[in-house]
Amino acid sequence: MxxxxxxxxxxxxxxxxxxxxxxxxxxxxxxxxxxxxxxxxxxxxxxxxGEELVRRTLQLLDVYRFTYYYAKHRQNQCVVELYKGTEYFRLLPKINYCKCDFFQSYVLQLPTGLLYPDIPTSQEFELAGWNEVSRQSYTCQHVLGLRLQQLLKLSDQKVNEKILYPAEFREIYLSIFED
Known part of the structure; x- marks a missing residue:
């Protein structure tokens, strides 16, 4: 109770x-x-x-870029890629889902053994740098960052758009759900 x-x-x-x-x-x-x-x-x-999630999201907005992918002739479908160097996360606008470790561990609360087969299930696992309060969350900094970017309309230097052929768009879309 x-x-x-x-x-x-x-x-x-x-x-x-x-x-x-x-x-x-x-x-x-x-x-x-x-x-x-x-x-x-x-x-x-x-x-x-939580303060930490909001702070990390604001830091993300400073260093990440956003690419909006649209399907040719179907511009109502969109995948957004947040990236910094070789690190990237693909998201669907208005959908609270991300493949990042934080989302999988602290939002979905997936068991360690499922996420990281190399780590014994009996061993405690925590992502480096996140405080105790953050270990149960509604969303991650990538999803929140996308929402903030859309609301605050970041500079064009950080945002670009690409129109893709349907097969290319489908490949990017499906990659969101692959493990």
Whole structure:
């Protein structure tokens, strides 16, 4: 029974996060957000998702680039690739899923043995650099980073678009779900 408030909070978390984004989106549509508005937005996100996740997401926005892939003749379908050097993550906008270790371990809570067959299931595993509070999360810095990038409209230097033939797009799309 002790976990009851936590379970209730977790079931509303996606809606609360969406509400925070929607509130800022409405304000951005009307006028340029003030420093206070932006501060309140990041404070609200930090309260719900944790300061560390929000901080790491903001750091990600500084160093990652975004490529939006669209299928030729079907531009309503999109895959976004976040990348820095040779490291990349492919995401679907508005879908809370990522193949990164953090998402698999701390969002999906997949067992260590399933994720890392080389590590005995009895051995504790934790990702380096993440604090105790972050070990159970609603999302990862890549998914949150994509949402922030779309909301804040980062400079064109960090974002580009590519139109692909259907077969090429399908290959990129399917790669999101491959192990």
């Amino acid at each position: 002790d976990n009851q408030p936590e379970k209730i909070t977790n079931c509303f978390l996606p809606q609360l996060v969406d509400q925070i984004f929607d509130n800022l989106q409405r304000k951005v549509a009307i006028t340029t957000p003030t420093k206070e508005t932006r501060s309140q937005f990041f404070y609200d996100l930090s309260v719900l998702l």
